[in-house]
Amino acid sequence: MEQQLPKLRFPQFKENWKDAKLKDISNVIDGDRGINYPNGEDFTNEGYCLFLNAKNVTKRGFIFDNKMFISKEKDSLLNKGKLTRGDIILTTRGSVGNIAYYDDTIEYNQMRINSGMVILRVISNQIDGFFFYYLLNSPKIEKQITTIAFGSAQPQLTVKEINKFSLIYPTQIQEQYKITSFLILVDKQIELLELQRKKLALYKKGAMQKLFSQQIRFKDDKGNDFPEWKEKKLGDIGKTYNGLTGKTKEHFGKGKQYIQYMQIFSNSKIQTNNFGLVEINKGENQSKVQYGDVFFTTSSETPNEIGTTSVLLDNVDELYLNSFCFGFRPDSLEELVPAFAQFLFRSPQMRDKIIPLAQGSTRFNMSKVELMKITIGLPTNAEQLKISSFLSVLDFQIEQLVKQLETTKLFKKGLLQQMFV
Known part of the structure; x- marks a missing residue:
C-alpha cells in the first residue's frame, strides 16, 4: 500500500508518515460524574477548582465568560476529570468536537471537566502534545467525529469510538x-x-x-x-407600515425580493445580497419598502432583542418586508438622515427606551403605538x-x-x- 503523505510539506523532510490509532498515542479520560450538575448546589462564583462545562470549550478553544468553581474539599472527593498542563479537551455531547489545549497561557491551575467531555493525554514519546492538538483539528479527524457523532439520534462520542480514531503523523x-x-x-x-x-x-x-x-x-x-438637539416623538416625524400579510410557506422561494428577519436583526443597515423571494400576485395590497425606511423587529425571545432595527441605505426598485417586522418611514429624509438613523436606533439611549416596551413571558412582542410615543433627540x-x-x-x-x-x-x-x- 502506497504511503500517504501531505500535499504541503517542508522540503527538508522526506521520511514516511506513520499510521496509528488514537489509543496508541493518548489516554482518553472521561469527565467527572460525581458532582451535582447543573443544579448548582456544589458551585460557587469563586473557589479552589474551576469546573468546566461545554460552554467553556468552543471551536476557538477555551472561553471563560461563565465560570463555576468547586471547593478544595469537594475537589478532593472527585477522582476523574482533573486536568494537567498539556491535556487536550474534546467535547463529546451537545456541541460535539470542540477542542481546547490546556497550556501555560491558561491562568487557572486547578481545572476539572464534566461528563460531556474527555481528556486526551499524550502517552507516546513519538508525538508532540501541541502537534497532537493541531492533528486533532485536521479535516480527517473532523470528518471522523462528524461521521460517528451525527450517525446517532443524539450527537455524541464515546471513549470506545474515540480510541479507534485513525491518525497519520510524521515520525520525525x-x-x-x-x-x-x-x-x-x-x-x-x-x-x-x-x-x-x-x-x-x-x-x-x-x-x-x-x-x-x-x-x-x-x-x-x-x-x-x-444648535441644540430638538426632542420629537417618533409619531410626529414619520409613519409605520406592516410587513407582508396573507402569505403561507407555499408563497416563498420564488417571485419578488423581500427583506428577511435576520437581515434586520444582524446588521444596522440592510445587506442587499441576502434577500428572500416571495410570490406577489397582481393587485395585492402589500407595502413596498424604499430608501431611508427603518425596520423594527416586533417579536423576540428576550426583551433585550425586541425592536432591533436596520435601515435601508440603497435605492431599490421593488422590495417587500417580512411579516415579523414593521417599517417606519420618515416624513423627511432631511429631518432624519438615513445614515444617522442607522446608528440612532441602535444607540444605548434608544435601546433603553425600546426594551421596556417588550411584553410577554416566553415570547416577547412590542406595540407600534407605544413605540411611536417615544421621544428622540434630533x-x-x-x-x-x-x-x-x-x-x-x-x-x-x-x-x-x-x-x-x-x-x-x-x-x-x-x-x-x-x-x-
Whole structure:
C-alpha cells in the first residue's frame, strides 16, 4: 500500500508518515460524574477548582465568560476529570468536537471537566502534545467525529469510538515542531486581528454612548457649535407600515425580493445580497419598502432583542418586508438622515427606551403605538451627517478587520487540509 503523505510539506523532510490509532498515542479520560450538575448546589462564583462545562470549550478553544468553581474539599472527593498542563479537551455531547489545549497561557491551575467531555493525554514519546492538538483539528479527524457523532439520534462520542480514531503523523519530531511553529504563527495572527476587532468595536460603543448623550459634540465647518438637539416623538416625524400579510410557506422561494428577519436583526443597515423571494400576485395590497425606511423587529425571545432595527441605505426598485417586522418611514429624509438613523436606533439611549416596551413571558412582542410615543433627540441635518460619517468610518474599519479575520481563518483551514493527511 502506497504511503500517504501531505500535499504541503517542508522540503527538508522526506521520511514516511506513520499510521496509528488514537489509543496508541493518548489516554482518553472521561469527565467527572460525581458532582451535582447543573443544579448548582456544589458551585460557587469563586473557589479552589474551576469546573468546566461545554460552554467553556468552543471551536476557538477555551472561553471563560461563565465560570463555576468547586471547593478544595469537594475537589478532593472527585477522582476523574482533573486536568494537567498539556491535556487536550474534546467535547463529546451537545456541541460535539470542540477542542481546547490546556497550556501555560491558561491562568487557572486547578481545572476539572464534566461528563460531556474527555481528556486526551499524550502517552507516546513519538508525538508532540501541541502537534497532537493541531492533528486533532485536521479535516480527517473532523470528518471522523462528524461521521460517528451525527450517525446517532443524539450527537455524541464515546471513549470506545474515540480510541479507534485513525491518525497519520510524521515520525520525525522535528517535522512536528516545524508544522506546529508555523500554525502557531497563523493562530497568533488570528488572535491579533480578533483583538483589534474587539478593541475597535468597544471604542465605537463608547463613542456612540457619548455622541448620543451629547457628552461630546461636533463643530460645524466654521468651528462653531451646532444648535441644540430638538426632542420629537417618533409619531410626529414619520409613519409605520406592516410587513407582508396573507402569505403561507407555499408563497416563498420564488417571485419578488423581500427583506428577511435576520437581515434586520444582524446588521444596522440592510445587506442587499441576502434577500428572500416571495410570490406577489397582481393587485395585492402589500407595502413596498424604499430608501431611508427603518425596520423594527416586533417579536423576540428576550426583551433585550425586541425592536432591533436596520435601515435601508440603497435605492431599490421593488422590495417587500417580512411579516415579523414593521417599517417606519420618515416624513423627511432631511429631518432624519438615513445614515444617522442607522446608528440612532441602535444607540444605548434608544435601546433603553425600546426594551421596556417588550411584553410577554416566553415570547416577547412590542406595540407600534407605544413605540411611536417615544421621544428622540434630533440634531440638525449637518450634525447628523457629521455623526453618521464618523461612525460609518468606524464600521468600515471593523468590516475590514472582519474580512481579514475570515481570510486568515480560511488560510488556516487550507493549511490544515494540506499539511495533514
